[in-house]
Each structure stands twice: as structure tokens, then as C-alpha cells.
Amino acid sequence: xxxxxxxxxxxxxxxxxxxxxxxxxxxxxxxxxxxxxxxxxxxxxxxxxxxxxxxxxxxxxxxxxxxxxxxxxxxxxxxxxxxxxxxxxxxxxxxxxxxxxxxxxxxxxxxxxxxxxxxxxxxxxxxxxxxxxxxxxxxxxxxxxxxxxxxxxxxxxxxxxxxxxxxxxxxxxxxxxxxxxxxxxxxxxxxxxxxxxxxxxxxxxxxxxxxxxxxxxxxxxxxxxxxxxxxxxxxxxxxxxxxxxxxxxxxxxxxxxxxxxxxxxxxxxxxxxxxxxxxxxxxxxxxxxxxxxxxxxxxxxxxxxxxxxxxxxxxxxxxxxxxxxxxxxxxxxxxxxx
Amino acid sequence: xxxxxxxxxxxxxxxxxxxxxxxxxxxxxxxxxxxxxxxxxxxxxxxxxxxxxxxxxxxxxxxxxxxxxxxxxxxxxxxxxxxxxxxxxxxxxxxxxxxxxxxxxxxxxxxxxxxxxxxxxxxxxxxxxxxxxxxxxxxxxxxxxxxxxxxxxxxxxxxxxxxxxxxxxxxxxxxxxxxxxxxxxxxxxxxxxxxxxxxxxxxxxxxxxxxxxxxxxxxxxxxxxxxxxxxxxxxxxxxxxxxxxxxxxxxxxxxxxxxxxxxxxxxxxxxxxxxxxxxxxxxxxxxxxxxxxxxxxxxxxxxxxxxxxxxxxxxxxxxxxxx
Numbered sequence: 001x002x003x004x005x006x007x008x009x010x011x012x013x014x015x016x017x018x019x020x021x022x023x024x025x026x027x028x029x030x031x032x033x034x035x036x037x038x039x040x041x042x043x044x045x046x047x048x049x050x051x052x053x054x055x056x057x058x059x060x061x062x063x064x065x066x067x068x069x070x071x072x073x074x075x076x077x078x079x080x081x082x083x084x085x086x087x088x089x090x091x092x093x094x095x096x097x098x099x100x101x102x103x104x105x106x107x108x109x110x111x112x113x114x115x116x117x118x119x120x121x122x123x124x125x126x127x128x129x130x131x132x133x134x135x136x137x138x139x140x141x142x143x144x145x146x147x148x149x150x151x152x153x154x155x156x157x158x159x160x161x162x163x164x165x166x167x168x169x170x171x172x173x174x175x176x177x178x179x180x181x182x183x184x185x186x187x188x189x190x191x192x193x194x195x196x197x198x199x200x201x202x203x204x205x206x207x208x209x210x211x212x213x214x215x216x217x218x219x220x221x222x223x224x225x226x227x228x229x230x231x232x233x234x235x236x237x238x239x240x241x242x243x244x245x246x247x248x249x250x251x252x253x254x255x256x257x258x259x260x261x262x263x264x265x266x267x268x269x270x271x272x273x274x275x276x277x278x279x280x281x282x283x284x285x286x287x288x289x290x291x292x293x294x295x296x297x298x299x300x301x302x303x304x305x306x307x308x309x310x311x312x313x314x315x316x317x318x319x320x321x322x323x324x325x326x327x328x329x330x331x332x333x334x335x336x337x338x
Numbered sequence: 339x340x341x342x343x344x345x346x347x348x349x350x351x352x353x354x355x356x357x358x359x360x361x362x363x364x365x366x367x368x369x370x371x372x373x374x375x376x377x378x379x380x381x382x383x384x385x386x387x388x389x390x391x392x393x394x395x396x397x398x399x400x401x402x403x404x405x406x407x408x409x410x411x412x413x414x415x416x417x418x419x420x421x422x423x424x425x426x427x428x429x430x431x432x433x434x435x436x437x438x439x440x441x442x443x444x445x446x447x448x449x450x451x452x453x454x455x456x457x458x459x460x461x462x463x464x465x466x467x468x469x470x471x472x473x474x475x476x477x478x479x480x481x482x483x484x485x486x487x488x489x490x491x492x493x494x495x496x497x498x499x500x501x502x503x504x505x506x507x508x509x510x511x512x513x514x515x516x517x518x519x520x521x522x523x524x525x526x527x528x529x530x531x532x533x534x535x536x537x538x539x540x541x542x543x544x545x546x547x548x549x550x551x552x553x554x555x556x557x558x559x560x561x562x563x564x565x566x567x568x569x570x571x572x573x574x575x576x577x578x579x580x581x582x583x584x585x586x587x588x589x590x591x592x593x594x595x596x597x598x599x600x601x602x603x604x605x606x607x608x609x610x611x612x613x614x615x616x617x618x619x620x621x622x623x624x625x626x627x628x629x630x631x632x633x634x635x636x637x638x639x640x641x642x643x644x645x646x647x648x649x650x651x652x653x654x655x656x657x658x659x660x661x
Binding site: 023025027062063065067068070072073074075076077078079080081082083084085086088103104107108112113114115116117118119120121152153155175176177204252 | 398400429430431432433434435439441442443444448449451453456458459460461462463464465466467468469470471477489490493494496497500501654655656657658660
């Protein structure tokens with residue numbers, strides 16, 4: 001199996017789906033780039049991170065649609081097109097920009113199916129970039145997805161690597177409800193083995209990254225890698241057996257896989273890069289306390305970003321997201337709790 | 339514009355249905371039988387009727403919170419609409435939408451919309467679908483004068499021009515954005531000119547004149563169906579009632595409303611012109627009025643007695659499947 005970056009895997013998922021289904025279109029800012037410029041060959045950008053490169057040349061301007069900088073119109077156009085029969089992939093360049101267009105997602109697309117009595121939903125995918133690590137500062141670095149998970153009618157996907165990203169995106173495009181597909185910008189260049197052919201991974205099914213009987217770590221997005229690293233180190237150094245679970249989608253959330261592991265370990269660490277208040281980390285912890293209380297043998301520890309904006313200074317930003325060291329410390333703390 | 343007698347009859351019946359549906363609905367609302375809010379369309383009937391006259395089920399409209407007239411003009415069945423405003427199990431949206439969210443997708447009615455300015459980007463999306471599939475239909479956004487100031491509307495107009503989409507922006511200038519007058523809230527004072535500045539043909543018509551609205555829409559349809567991009571039409575027709583039912587309207591005089599009803603009643607103006615240009619008589623209109631009143635009374639009475647949603651319906655249709 002070939003190695004592929006998450007950037008390539010996402011690109012390939014879109015390419016496969018666009019080739020398979022003429023109703024799949026891609027709409028967003030600079031998904032091709034160069035429109036109206038002296039050099040307008042459709043390959044000027046391919047997305048600001050190069051994720052959509054080549055799609056314009058393959059599928060043309062009618063299906064790879066560059067827009068003005070106009071997030072409300074992009075999300076609304078995708079929602080309206082989805083309501084009437086297309087399957088748009090709409091790019092919200094940075095998830096931080098949801099503030100200028102969220103009405104079209106949470107009041108419109110997310111509610112169509114319910115508000116219209118089941119007549120039709122909005123089968124659309126919003127691909128959007130999340131996460132810190134580039135020194136991009138307070139308005140381009142947030143892990144804002146817990147807000148999306150709060151909305152009934154939206155599904156929220158957080159791939160932790162190239163293999164999952166491809167299978168989850170293909171599934172998201174075929175899903176008949178609106179899906180927020182949150183891509184961590186620091187994972188784009190990360191490689192994994194990824195099959196060339198099409199495959200789907202179900203939404204709402206967690207991946208058990210590693211089995212373990214002493215402590216359960218639930219980690220989201222880029223944190224999965226760090227959690228696995230911390231678990232491996234602890235196993236080597238102290239013989240601890242640490243389970244790492246990647247929910248892959250936070251809405252729907254695979255409650256059963258998490259609770260099964262907690263039943264065995266009784267000790268839990270939840271790791272997320274998002275801010276801690278009203279967060280997925282809180283949600284997972286609360287769910288375990290409600291539904292797995294009798295299994296618990298220690299207080300649940302949350303390892304998250306602090307409740308601050310994301311600083312631009314690389315020095316400060318380095319202290320913002322959880323690290324493998326912080327995760328390891330939390331695992332040891334819950335393990336040693338008596 | 340000369341229309342034959344069946345067309346005139348249909349146009350009048352459409353407007354009369356709107357008038358009686360809302361006035362009867364108002365009575366039921368004031369009797370405490372309808373939940374939530376209700377927004378009256380009286381005085382603006384010629385706009386929806388004129389804009390939708392030549393549309394088919396394959397054309398789309400996206401509506402506003404004041405949407406009953408749009409639904410009727412687009413062909414929604416008033417019996418199903420009555421069930422929905424009563425929030426009954428068998429309503430168009432199974433009671434989950436109510437007055438401000440009536441939608442009927444098989445009729446191309448993409449929903450009334452309780453977010454002011456929310457519908458314009460959605461209509462542009464439907465126009466994008468039309469263009470992507472190579473169809474020859476159009477998509478209409480109804481937009482109030484209040485919504486005309488929303489950024490979503492500006493974004494929708496610009497995107498429609500950039501992508502050359504078959505979208506029609508139908509502005510309903512009814513004089514008031516909630517409790518604020520158009521002379522105050524619209525900075526440039528001219529909605530049509532502002533829409534035109536986005537780079538599309540722009541018409542401004544008397545929205546109480548069915549024939550004027552229909553004529554402007556015919557030109558808009560020729561343009562949009564011809565692949566030349568979007569068009570806007572501003573229709574001026576002051577509303578007869580408040581923003582919502584229950585609005586005491588301290589911001590306007592009784593004389594203004596009486597004068598509107600006396601001199602700018604779209605239905606009366608229509609009758610007058612139709613009788614002058616066709617063989618339709620006063621008696622024909624009286625007969626149509628009586629039949630419509632009877633039909634709507636029956637629809638409201640049936641809705642009042644219709645079954646309520648089942649308690650478990652609360653949980654359905656959030657997602658197609660969520661397990």
C-alpha cells in the first residue's frame with residue numbers, strides 16, 4: 001500500500017466522489033484560484049493549503065467553483081443546492097470564519113430535515129481547517145468544532161490521519177445530512193498507508209487505536225497521535241497498559257466503544273485541543289460519569305487547551321495544545337489515584 | 339399586458355385565497371388557536387401572485403417569515419397549509435415548522451424563513467443547482483425591505499452575478515422593517531438601484547398592481563432563463579397590518595391604513611381592471627369570493643380538529659439515520 005499525506009488522501013476522496021457522482025460539486029474561495037487574474041489557468045492555488053489541487057483541471061469550472069470571499073453565500077448556496085438535489089462540498093477555509101456564516105449552517109441546513117417534517121435534508125459537506133501549530137494567531141487557529149457538535153442536525157468529523165480522512169470524507173459526501181469535516185492543518189503533511197481505491201468508514205464508529213486494560217484515553221483529532229505516543233512511552237517505561245480511542249466523529253459519538261473500555265479500566269483521560277468549557281472533553285467526561293459511573297475508579301482527567309484564545313507567538317503557542325508529556329502525566333495521575 | 343379570462347380568474351382566486359387565508363388565520367390566532375407568531379400578507383398579494391404566475395413546480399422560491407402568500411402563489415394546498423399553521427401531525431411540515439417555516443419541496447417552495455435575509459443565499463443555491471444540471475428553470479428569493487439591508491442578501495446578489503445564475507431577487511418593499519420605516523433603514527433610499535449596482539437588471543414597480551408585477555417578472559424570466567444571469571425586482575406595496583399579529587402599530591396612523599385599503603387594495607384594483615378589459619362581472623367576483631371563503635373556513639375548521647403530532651415525533655427527522 002502506498003504512503004500518502006492527509007492532504008493527498010482528502011484530495012483523492014473528493015476526486016473519486018466527483019468522478020463517481022455528477023451531483024458532487026466543490027465550492028469555495030480559491031479552490032482553484034487565479035480567476036480574474038493575469039494568469040488564470042485554474043491551478044493558481046488549489047486551495048490555500050493545496051488540498052483541492054488539480055480538481056479544477058479535471059472537473060472544470062462548472063463543478064469546481066471559485067467564489068468571492070463570501071462565506072454566508074457559499075454556505076447558503078451549498079445548502080440551497082443540497083436541498084434541491086446536489087451534493088456540494090463547501091470549503092470554509094478556516095473554521096474560525098464560521099462566525100460570518102453560521103446562520104446558513106445551524107439555522108438553515110441543519111434544520112431543513114426537521115423543520116420541513118422530513119421532506120428533505122441538506123446532503124452537504126463543509127470542509128474546514130482547524131487547530132493550532134502554525135503561529136497563525138487567534139483567528140486562524142481555533143479548534144472550534146464543539147460548537148458544531150452542539151447543533152442537532154449537524155454531524156461533525158475529526159479525522160486523525162490520512163487513512164481515516166479518506167474513508168470518512170467519502171462517507172460524509174454520501175451522507176444525506178450536513179457534515180462538518182474538520183481537518184487539522186498540522187496533519188496535512190502527515191503520511192499513512194492509504195489504499196488507492198475508494199472505501200468508506202462509518203460516521204459514529206470509533207477506532208480503537210490501541211487496546212489497554214489500565215487506563216482509557218479518549219483523544220480527538222491531532223491529539224490521537226500524541227496520546228498514542230504517550231501510551232507507548234508509558235508501556236515501555238512503566239509497563240502500563242493504556243487504551244487509546246479515537247472517536248473519529250464527535251457527532252454522532254460512539255458512546256459504546258468508549259464505555260466498553262472504561263468498564264475494563266475504570267480510569268479515564270480525555271484529550272482535546274479545544275478550549276475546556278462546554279467542550280467535547282466535558283461532554284465525554286459527563287457521558288462517562290452518567291453512563292459508566294459504576295466502572296469509575298478515579299476522577300476523570302481532562303487535558304485540553306487553556307481557556308484562552310490561541311496566541312500567535314510560537315513560544316506561547318507551544319504551551320497551548322496538549323502535549324504528549326502532559327497526556328502522560330494525566331495518565332499516570334489517574335492510574336495512581338487510590 | 340392582456341390576459342385571457344381563465345388566467346384572470348386564476349390570478350384573482352390566488353390573491354383572494356391569500357387575503358382570506360390570512361384574515362381567517364388572524365381570527366383563529368386571536369382566538370388563541372395558533373401557537374407562535376403570525377405575519378399578515380394583506381396588501382401585498384399582487385406581488386406573490388405576479389411573481390409566481392408563470393413559474394412551474396420545477397422553479398424554486400425561497401420565502402420569508404411573511405410567507406403564506408408565497409406558498410399559495412407557488413401552489414401549496416391551503417388545506418395542508420392550514421394544518422401546518424395549526425401545527426398538526428399531517429401539516430406540510432408535520433407540525434414542526436409552523437407558520438414561519440411552511441415548505442413544500444415538491445412544489446419548489448423551499449420554505450418560509452424566520453431569519454430575516456436567510457432565504458437569499460438558499461435561493462442562490464437552488465439557482466446553482468439549476469445551472470449545474472443545465473436546466474432552464476429559475477430560483478426566486480423573496481426579500482423584504484428590512485432584509486434588503488442584510489449582508490447575506492448582498493453576498494447572495496454578488497455571488498449570483500459572479501456565477502451568472504438564474505436567480506431573481508424579488509424585493510417586497512412594504513414600507514416597514516418591523517417597527518422602523520424604509521425611509522430610515524434603507525441608507526440609499528432606493529432598494530432597486532442598490533440591487534442594480536450589483537450588476538444586474540433591476541426593475542421597480544407598484545406592488546399593488548398585479549399586471550405591473552407580472553410584466554416585470556416576464557422580463558426577468560426571459561433574462562434569467564436565457565442564461566444572462568440574475569435580475570431584481572422591487573415591488574412597493576405597504577402592508578395593512580403590523581409586523582406580527584399583536585403589533586400595536588404605534589408607529590403609523592389609522593388614516594394611512596384606511597387610505598391604503600381605500601385606494602391601494604391590490605384585489606380591488608385587479609377587479610376594476612379585469613372588469614374593464616374582459617367579460618368578467620361583479621357577480622363573477624362575488625361568486626369566487628364566496629367559494630373561497632367557504633373553502634378556507636372548511637380548511638381551518640378541519641385543521642382545528644385534526645390530530646396533533648405524536649409525542650415521539652419530537653425525536654424524528656433530526657438526521658436521516660442516527661444510530
